[in-house]
Amino acid sequence: MTGRVTLATVATSAGVSIATVSKVLNGRSDVSESTRARVQAVLEEHEYVGRRPEQVDRTTVELFYQGFLNNYSVEVIQGVVEAAQTADVDVVVSTHPPRPPGRTASRAAQWIRDLTSTGRRAAIGITSDLTDADLAALARARLPLVVVDPVNVAQPDVTSVGSTNFAGGIAATQHLLSLGHRRIAYLGGPPTSGCNQARMNGFRGAMEAAGAPVPKEYVWTREFLYDDGLAGGAALLDLPEPPTAIFAGSDEVALGVMEAARARGLRVPEDLSVVGFDDTQVARLASPQLTTIKQPLREMGSVALRTALRLAAGEKVDSHHVELATRLVTRDSTAQPAPVGTTAAS
Template sequence: MTLTTTGGKTTLAAIARLTGVSAPTVSKVVNGREDVAPQTRAKVLAALEDAGYQSPGQRRTAAGPSVVEVAFDSVNSNYSLTVLNGILDYAAEAGVEVMLSATQHAPAGGHDLSRRAQRMVDEGRAGLIVVTSAFAEAQLMAFRRRQIPVVVIDPLNPPPGDVVSVGATNWAGGRAAAEHLLDLGHRRIAYLGGPKSAECNQARLHGYMSALMSRGIGFGPELVIHGNFRAEYGVEGLSALLTMPEPPTAIFAGNDAIAVGVLREARRRGIRVPEDLSLVGFDGTTLAEDSVPALTSVAQPLHDMGRAALRTVLRQARGEQLDSHRVELATQLVIRESTAPPAR
């Protein structure tokens, strides 16, 4: 069956005739609606792709500068600001405009999220970058169904297989942090991490555990405490660790914010860092450089992660084939003033 076009442009009615479904059904597929059978959706999408159909938003994108939406949980942290600077730097090089939004204010309902995704299509967004978001697989797929390129930076939950994620070598960084403390002579090393289910937190924890096991050093579950990636948790975590009959001599904090909370509580209690307690953070943000004492930390290439995320979104928007759906950049342990051999 031949495809009929109007004025050189493929019409939804022509797609409907070609696939044997109704025009409203084709419209639902184009708009990413949920109430279409999977087989029907696949047949219509294939026909749209073969016909080179472009939505009005896609045609606007092709005609003018690309606009990429970047969604943060918040931008009030050194982590988020460094990632954002990387995105903006690459945007300036690529001639791309960036629009910011907040995932914490995004509606959680499926229909509301579908409307948000459809708005991106209608406004001609080239793609979406989500930073450390807890968007679930079903939520991310609302964008993917509309063929909106999506890249997630440091996802809390593993994204769907066809969604690209950008992160750092968290496992290697966790192992490097623990090995540094072991090399100094510490044997009771605690881990104060973020959310237990967070993918990056699990990788850092497993790297820490691997370093201890490789030295034949056992550790009890009381030395591993999960919470969140905020400074308040560092305060709570250190308080809990100090109730032990034998408190740890060193702490590996899941990020720099937690480590700063540990420093704050240690200072309040008269505990000297690093004389009485060694401390390692993770992220390598300006928090680590500006803390007193300056914090030993596993540095993530946050600026480069932002650049890589935007570069990958634009490659997808151009229809380029990606070599991998996971991009990992190397971490580096930066030794400063917060670690020393344990007191005798």
């Protein structure tokens, strides 16, 4: 149906009073089960998401992420929480499930109803794959959204915060090229991920500028997780002509690559150089310590929180997409390539 759906619209369709619809939305117990079921069916039919309450005791922001918590997301969350403390607002952290076959518009509307009914003023998503139904429901509820490193390529009207991933990809690859490597592979995250595409394009651009070929089998895209680094690293190192260096799309992927190398009797960096991306705590705890591209993850979280609050206050933002600078941090996991025939596994 067209136009904004109101409580009156739902009440008329369900044959009940507006007060009854309000009771159902607020979870009141003084409504019969049959009436509750009828009202909820109409709410889903009309994809009603409601509007956030205008009066709440404190400003509260919903912070959601997908998948398991890892070092990357913990750093971003820490930045959001620290900025929220400074701004004297509350943050509620939750998980938002990945897109299942049953993720329908009505389920998206129910998710937003849950947020608006509890007085959320804005939402921040971390590496979240939001559907068109999610975005439409958020827009209907007039609930501002800021996404940190969106998994899908960001729509122009969705406010997002990221880093200079393309420049980071160039810097990582140029570092390996400067050491004398030419057989360099890239092992990154999901192919639909905007940050992964930028890092991979930076890698390709630097390789092309140096006149270094990139065989098709030297580029892997999976997830940004340790197990993906382990599997992808094994596949790359088992090639007839394996790379002498691997640029990993995240620190966790890099650690998986290092373990794949260790399992094959290869030493890092003597036999294989590895560069990560993020500069999370695991980069400093790795042995050897990981050369990586530093993302200002906590600052990204802080910027996301401040931007969400500005949108919630009805203010305009200067840009729908903010990129913070990355930089190369050189540690112990990179070195000049070993002379041919001198690796530990040979």
